[in-house]
Amino acid sequence: MTYCLAIAVEDGLIFCSDSRTNAGPDRVSTYSKMHRFSVAYDRSLILLSAGNLATSQAVITQIQRDLEEDAKFNILKARYVADVADYVGEINVREQAKYTASSAPGAGPGFNATASFIIGGQIKGHSQELYLVYPEGNHITASEIYPYLQIGETKYGKPILDRIIRPDTPYETAMRCAVVSMDSTIRSNATVGPPLECLFYRNNSLKPHERYFNLPEHHPYLAKLRQSWDEGLRDAFDKLPGFNEVFADDE
C-alpha cells in the first residue's frame, strides 16, 4: 500500500508521499512516489502514484518516453493540467488492460493491477490545478470547502485534514498537517512507511517548487515532530470540556 496526499490552498499546492511498497510481508521495498516534471517559468507539474507498482512504473516510463521521443502529445505540450490528467488516465487504463483484459495471457481472478494518481501544478497563463486520476482513467478535482485529495491508504490520515484544511489555511500549517496526516498513517499501518517526501509549490511562481524535504526513517526531525505532536494532543485533551455535564448518572 501507499499513502499520498495533495492540498490546494490559496498560497499554493502541497504534495506529500510515503515511500513504502509491499507485495506481501516479505516483499517490502522503498520507492519514491513523487515525480516532478517542471520547466522553470513555464510549468510545474507534480505526479503522485499509488496502487500496483508495475502499473505506476509503466505509466511513469511512458510519460518519460513521450518526452524523450517528443511525442505528438506530452507533458510539456499540454495547455492545461486537466489535459495532463486525461493523458495520465489514458496511459493508466492502457497499462492495466495489458494484464487484466480478458484476452491478456496473464489475466486471472484476484489479480489487481489498478493504480491511482494525483496530478497537480500550474501551466503558464492558467491557474494552479489539482486532480485525482482514478484507475478507470477519469478524474476529479478537490472540493472547494475541503481542498485536498488522497490516494492509497487514505482513512487514517483523513480526520486531521477534515478538521484543519480550508482554502485559506497558510501553507506552513497545511504542510504540517500533511506531515502529521502521513505520520499518523505510518504509525497505524505497517504498509505505509518513510522516507516521507513533502513539496510546496507556490501559486503563480512557476518555479519547480519553493520548499521540498525528504525525511528518512530515523531522521531526528521526525522524532521531534512526533514528541511535540503527542504533547500537543495531550494538552488538547486536558483542555476539552469536562464530561460532568453529560453524565446521565453515577451508579
Add this chain to the structure above:
Amino acid sequence: MTYCLAIAVEDGLIFCSDSRTNAGPDRVSTYSKMHRFSVAYDRSLILLSAGNLATSQAVITQIQRDLEEDAKFNILKARYVADVADYVGEINVREQAKYTASSAPGAGPGFNATASFIIGGQIKGHSQELYLVYPEGNHITASEIYPYLQIGETKYGKPILDRIIRPDTPYETAMRCAVVSMDSTIRSNATVGPPLECLFYRNNSLKPHERYFNLPEHHPYLAKLRQSWDEGLRDAFDKLPGFNEVFADDE
C-alpha cells in the same frame, strides 16, 4: 457501517459506540449498538456490535432468550468473560450460517451477513477482560501495549488511540480519547453517526457502570468538544518544530 471501540486501562474499561446503521443511502437508521448485561456485585458485561444488523440483532435476541428461558448456558452462568466470548462467537456463526450456508434458501453471491462483537467486563472473583469476537466465532484480547479493540469503520479513529492509549492512561483521558476517535470518524465518514454512547466500568467495582452518557446529534456538548478540539489541534500545529532545518533547498 458502524464504529465501536473499547479500551482496557488499569482504571477499568471504556466502551464507546455510534448509532448509525445503513443499508444503502436511503436505508439509514438509528440503533444502539451497546448492550449491557449486569447483575450488581456479581458481574458487569458490555457487548458492542457491528456488521450486518439482522445478524447482530439475532445474536442479541438469542442471548436474551437464553436468559429468559434459563438455558443450560447463558451470560449469567458464565464463569469467565472468555466463556461469554466463546458463546457469542458460537451464536454469531450459527446465525450467519442460516443465510449464507450453501444450503440456505436465500444464499447468493455478494451478500454479507457477517457481524463482529466486542465483549468486555468483569465476573466476580476474576479480573476484568476484553475480547473482540470475529465473524468466524474466534476471539482475541487487546494488546498489552496498545490496550484497545475496534470493530466496524476502524481506520479513521485509530491514529489518536495509537498515540494516546497506554495501560496507565487515566480513565477520563481514555474516555476523551474514545469520544474524539468517534467524533473524527463521524466527521470523516457518513456511515457512522450519533447518538454517541460512552460507558466507563471501574475495575473491581462490579457495579453495572460508573459513568455513562448518550450524546444525540445536536447536543451542545458535542459542539463544544469539537470547537475545543479544533483549537487544541491548531495550538499543537503552531508548536510543532519548524521545517527550516529539514528543507533541502529554496529554489
